Amino acid sequence: MERKNVSIGGQKLNKNTGISLQLFKVERYTGITSTELTYSTKQLTTYLSPETLLIGLLGIYSSYVQTVREKNFNYYFLLFDPREIADILNSNKNVENIMNMKNVVRDELAKVIGKHFSEELMIAEILVNVALQDEMVKNNLEKLSLMLVRIAHEGKTYKIYQIIPLTIVKRKFASKVLYDIINPDGFLLSRLSKRDNVEYNNLIMAINGLYRYVILNDQQGLFTMIRELHNAYHKVKSDEKSQKVAGQYRYLLTHVVPGLLNVP
Structure with a gap:
């Protein structure tokens, strides 16, 4: 089966000039393409330029919430919901204000995670909705959709254990x-x-x-x-x-x- 490369952040990247991340072994799967293209039966390896990878790592770093050690290490990250990202890109929303609101949510979640409260997820969702009401009104937002991701360290691998949707809605x-x-x-x-x-x-x-x-x-x-x-x-x-x-x-x-x- 012929192998093809997908280059992000550069032209004709390969294993010598680009960086490939083996996340969930996606580089081994086929069929990750649209029906209009000819790659549905071919394996595609994605290579990123160093600059693109750095931007991605900075994004991950800015999304970090908390590390909790139980039986193993658990790492929490706060991301925008994909639909929220699409909405931001296709509207005239103030991105700086939205990022500031996301940081407020991150700080509030960090206070809850790790204290091992009963009903932790319920408390977290209540807390972020309460904490952001003034910001929602100030920025004239009806809703903000985020995702809390928990990654666990097991042996030599990292596994995504939970993806928790967090929706902040303007209430009175x-x-x-x-x-x-x-x-x-x-x-x-x-x-x-x-x-x-x-x-x-x-x-x-x-x-x-x-x-x-x-x-x-x-x-x-x-x-x-x-x-x-x-x-x-x-x-x-x-x-x-x-x-x-x-x-x-x-x-x-x-x-x-x-x-x-x-x-x-």
């Missing part, structure tokens, strides 16, 4: 109040990180309710969250050793949560 809610509730360094998520806490199940249901409210725009989810926070408070306050925690719940319910109910 008290974003600053919500951020106080779900702050990665705050009281509520610190309680959620310990499965043996007496109110753990209530916090799981509260996070589910908050997800429905923020992501699905379901008002009932807000009331579910408030109800479960009340239930968590009543469980904790009956324990003499947990009076400090009970006080934190009481403050949350009397000083923070009411701010969510005043949104027109």
Whole structure:
């Protein structure tokens, strides 16, 4: 079978003048072409010029979020969804503003990843939606679509384990109040990180309710969250050793949560 080369960033690149990345062994596959061309039965090897590869590596570097070590190393990267890229290229959106927003998302995700919260992905999606509301309004954006990619190091190879879509949608809610509730360094998520806490199940249901409210725009989810926070408070306050925690719940319910109910 005849081999053909695909050159990116230069003319007639080959193994001596270009660089080929063996990702997923794609250089061995056939049929990666359009039906109008004559290469559907031929193996195509892609070669990149050093300049093109450098641009690609800079893009990967700018997308890096966090490294987490569990049984092995896991690396997280934040990328634009392909449809978002097409939309950016075919519109007059301010690319600098969008990149700044992506960096905000990256920083917020870095706060969550690695802390091993229960419902980590749900918390991450809520958090980035809450954190970016002001930016969405400022830049007149209705939606921003991203992907969180988790790559695991196994032996001598790196494998993509997860590709998680993250969609930030412009909503009308008290974003600053919500951020106080779900702050990665705050009281509520610190309680959620310990499965043996007496109110753990209530916090799981509260996070589910908050997800429905923020992501699905379901008002009932807000009331579910408030109800479960009340239930968590009543469980904790009956324990003499947990009076400090009970006080934190009481403050949350009397000083923070009411701010969510005043949104027109």
